Amino acid sequence: MDKIPILRMGPFLLVTIQIDLYDRLALNLETDLINMVHKTGARGVLIDISAVSIVDSFMGRILGNIASMTRVLDAETVVVGMQPAVAITLIELGLSLHGVHTALDVERGMALLQTKHSLDDEMAGDDADDTE
Amino acid sequence: MLMTLSKDSMSITREQDVVPCRNRVKEVAVKIGMGIVNQTKLVTAASELVRNILRYADSGEVLIEVVSKGRESGIRLTFSDKGPGIADINLAMQDGYSTGRSLGLGLPGTKRLVNEFDIKSTVGQGTVVTILKWKNG
Numbered sequence A: 001m002d003k004i005p006i007l008r009m010g011p012f013l014l015v016t017i018q019i020d021l022y023d024r025l026a027l028n029l030e031t032d033l034i035n036m037v038h039k040t041g042a043r044g045v046l047i048d049i050s051a052v053s054i055v056d057s058f059m060g061r062i063l064g065n066i067a068s069m070t071r072v073l074d075a076e077t078v079v080v081g082m083q084p085a086v087a088i089t090l091i092e093l094g095l096s097l098h099g100v101h102t103a104l105d106v107e108r109g110m111a112l113l114q115t116k117h118s119l120d121d122e123m124a125g126d127d128a129d130d131t132e
Numbered sequence B: 001m002l003m004t005l006s007k008d009s010m011s012i013t014r015e016q017d018v019v020p021c022r023n024r025v026k027e028v029a030v031k032i033g034m035g036i037v038n039q040t041k042l043v044t045a046a047s048e049l050v051r052n053i054l055r056y057a058d059s060g061e062v063l064i065e066v067v068s069k070g071r072e073s074g075i076r077l078t079f080s081d082k083g084p085g086i087a088d089i090n091l092a093m094q095d096g097y098s099t100g101r102s103l104g105l106g107l108p109g110t111k112r113l114v115n116e117f118d119i120k121s122t123v124g125q126g127t128v129v130t131i132l133k134w135k136n137g
């Protein structure tokens, strides 16, 4: 069975989707990612869909699920590289990727995660000061 | 008058048929020179309707036709199944309505993505959805 590889990059996980996913593969990715965030304590997930030519409501729902489930585990999800035609189509389809952050490419997505991550650290630092 | 220039059909029986069906539609769209945005809209619509066949009717068929009307050419897709049918089409066409606990965007979203949309359904007999996307539509 095919599997989408999940790469660890410091506190973040990177997934590059290189093929049009059939359903089983997409559902497996959802489960694998949640497990991996849980296991590694990752603080962010980056999903690169620049090679994906179609996102229908099924796939959109999976991206939304991943974002909301990782959030429960204290990790943010950023979807990067969405093709313009895919973005236009999603809007007309009526799918708003609620709660899913998006960025133009992996670099900017990573920067977004880093900002969120260090903001969290600062706040954690403030908390620590308060209790001292 | 609408003329059919070519015809191709595909049976849909399992989840693994979704991606090949999308690819087939895309190939035809590329062949008639449809632009990338319209291609993407059409293939996404096809994906939604194929999923509905699998989900609600188990199996069915897709007819892919290249059509022309005057100088315009386009693609007409017909999705037919002998599933349970839809009791209230107006309800099914509403954004967010789903008996499958999913997003309920397949039918109304598909209608927005194409130039012509037609649905006929009879409870106990099945459903036929026909969509048409003009090359420059």
Ligand SMILES: Nc1ncnc2c1ncn2[C@@H]1O[C@H](COP(=O)(O)OP(=O)(O)O)[C@@H](O)[C@H]1O
Pocket: B048, B052, B053, B056, B057, B081, B083, B084, B085, B086, B092, B093, B097, B098, B099, B100, B101, B102, B103, B104, B105, B106, B107, B108, B127
């Ligand atoms: N081919 C079909 N056969 C029977 N019922 C269907 C079919 N397609 C759609 N439906 C009904 O219409 C509803 C709306 O479909 P759709 O807009 O695709 O949303 P979703 O698939 O997310 O429920 C479905 O929940 C189902 O009740």
Ligand SMILES: [Mg+2]
Pocket: B048, B051, B052, B105, B106, B107
């Ligand atoms: Mg549907």
